[in-house]
Amino acid sequence: DQQVKQNSPSLSVQEGRISILNCDYTNSMFDYFLWYKKYPAEGPTFLISISSIKDKNEDGRFTVFLNKSAKHLSLHIVPSQPGDSAVYFCAAIRSGTYKYIFGTGTRLKVLA
Amino acid sequence: DTGVSQDPRHKITKRGQNVTFRCDPISEHNRLYWYRQTLGQGPEFLTYFQNEAQLEKSRLLSDRFSAERPKGSFSTLEIQRTEQGDSAMYLCASSLGGTGASPLHFGNGTRLTVT
DSSP: OOSEEOOOSEEEEETTSOEEEEEEEOOTTOOEEEEEEEOTTSOOEEEEEEETTOSEEEETTEEEEEETTTTEEEEEESSOOGGGOEEEEEEEEOTTOOOOEEOOOEEEEEEO | OOSOEEEOSEEEEOTTOOEEEEEEOOTTOOEEEEEEEOTTSOOEEEEEEETTEEEEEOTTSOTTEEEEOGGGSOEEEEESSOOGGGOEEEEEEEEOOSSSOOOOEEOOOEEEEEO
């Protein structure tokens, strides 16, 4: 049972434009959500997170939006840069538990 | 660099052999996790330590897998009698414990190839 889903395996965006990566979850008990970026041959790198008490969190070019009623979150990257080309994973966890559940990833390619 | 370090980066072994991987977490982090990632998939949870106590173990972890974290510092993951299906990237992560959830910080992983 895939509790965290990233339905787009890949996305291509022009440099300077907005990249929007989407993630859906099924478990309404999740209350903390994270986005990670992964380059080949490296481990995932933490980007940004959001608690369920918020609907938006911003850090520089990265903004995460949470829609609890739709069980949906998205990561916006503005403006997109070629160095953003990587695989992006969303993850979710219920506070007080230990198991972070990851989606299958979306490969972002930013075209120069 | 005080990030999570894993050793070795790559391991090629023959089916039936035993392998052991090591993880050194960020020093002030009391929580340590092992995840496994295969091609086209996200990281899958294997096991979790809080200090030296192994508090949760996934059903993915068969009896051939064992993990330890002596003295709550570094951790080892051993796979006995390796099978080709064990080929994957094994990722270690650590986090700072507290009242709420906090981000995992991953190492660069150990890529295991079983021939």
